[in-house]
Amino acid sequence: MSRPLVLVVDDDILLVAMARSHLSAAGYSVADAQLGAEALDRLDERTPDAILLDIDLPDACGIDLLQRFKRRPELESVPVLMLTGKDDRESIVRAFEAGAIDYIRKPYIHYEMLARVGSQLRIGALMHELSERNGAMTRELDVAARVQRSFLPRVAEVAGATVAQRYRPTTALGGDMCGHFIAADGRLALFVLDIAGHGSGAAIVAVAASGVLQRAINERGLDAATLRGELSAFVDIERTGFYATLVVCMLDTRSGELQLLNWGHPPPLLLERGRTRWLSASGSPLGVGIGPACELQTLALGEGDRLLLYSDGVCDVARDGFELRAQALELALRDEPTPAAVAEAALAAAASETIEDDDMSLLVLQREAV
């Protein structure tokens, strides 16, 4: 690694010479300037790792100069230590406000100056390392989030139905998974799965569990015992620490028959011949080991009827203002012209209630003429 560069800006030639000698002996490269204008030239030549700046230069006020430094993006994180006289108390406060990180009173004691410069450079190096690591972690999370999104099944077009699907995790990775696909028996399947908790642990479980769920639906349709059994590998509040709510339904687009299973998930909203109705869950969440078992519900969707599936981030019953949000969903499902417009209106209503700390998944299904 090259020697860290310290820029010393002071009109006192003797002080600059002393500082140069002490800093060089301690292993630093040194650049110097006697005037403000000269300091700016030095900065154009090479960005220093730290700056010692006289608070009172012949051609400039040190604090004004400091403000100019701090406006340059490359200098934003470079520590500036002010060189001050005895009576500069007020200026010192102003210098800190302007972005100085420390000050050294003149005449300075050389080992104190070296200690202060050294400690600021160490802090700077740590900050740099932290920001590098943070950047790497963010990039990895973004990749993981893209992978997770790629596992959300959706189909471009379905004969006899229109589906709008939206997915907004709070963090890059979410505990929600949702999707729709044409199952092996030809029916249109839709699901919203919510693994309790956020972040990478819940996201990994959600991706794996939704894969197993889709396979099980393809093989056995909506068989509650099969689905519960398959998912028990992932969700068990005592063994794995996770539990899940799940709503899953299958629509026969020709007959309009809709089958639905709901394990403790927020109630889907049905629009039936222009009237809305909430469909309560029949079973307790998967993996909690208490509460009632899930039972299959069967409904008939007519042409133009709609069904809204969503996660609790969209309409959380356990928060104040629930009634208003529920009403907004009813209005959206009844009045918006298309499933996509319903989805946007529902998400906008949720966002306006500032529910920002929960994942949001949403599916709007509309039965069309075949």
Place this chain on the structure above:
Amino acid sequence: MATQVIGIEQGRLDTSSGDTLERRVADALAAGASEVAVSCGTLALVDSSGLGSLVRSLKRCRAQGVSFKLLDVTKPLLRLLEMTRLASAFEMEHSSRSGAKTSV
């Protein structure tokens, strides 16, 4: 040994207050409580982690033959318990009863 009443006082039951709750329940069980009650009167917000903590606490008490109840259940909590079909699994009661009290 008497009833241990555990209070949740920040108005929310989430990951961190849920962890504290579970620790308090474990302490109460270790101390030989014959009944554990959670005072829920100020709960305005319960998230999925918080609900998980209530379920785990209930199951731990049951496993040791200790009764577990929720006191003064608020509307948001009741709606969540009903929506998730867990309301029937929990014993609920209004307070105005005594017992050793600790707070989360």
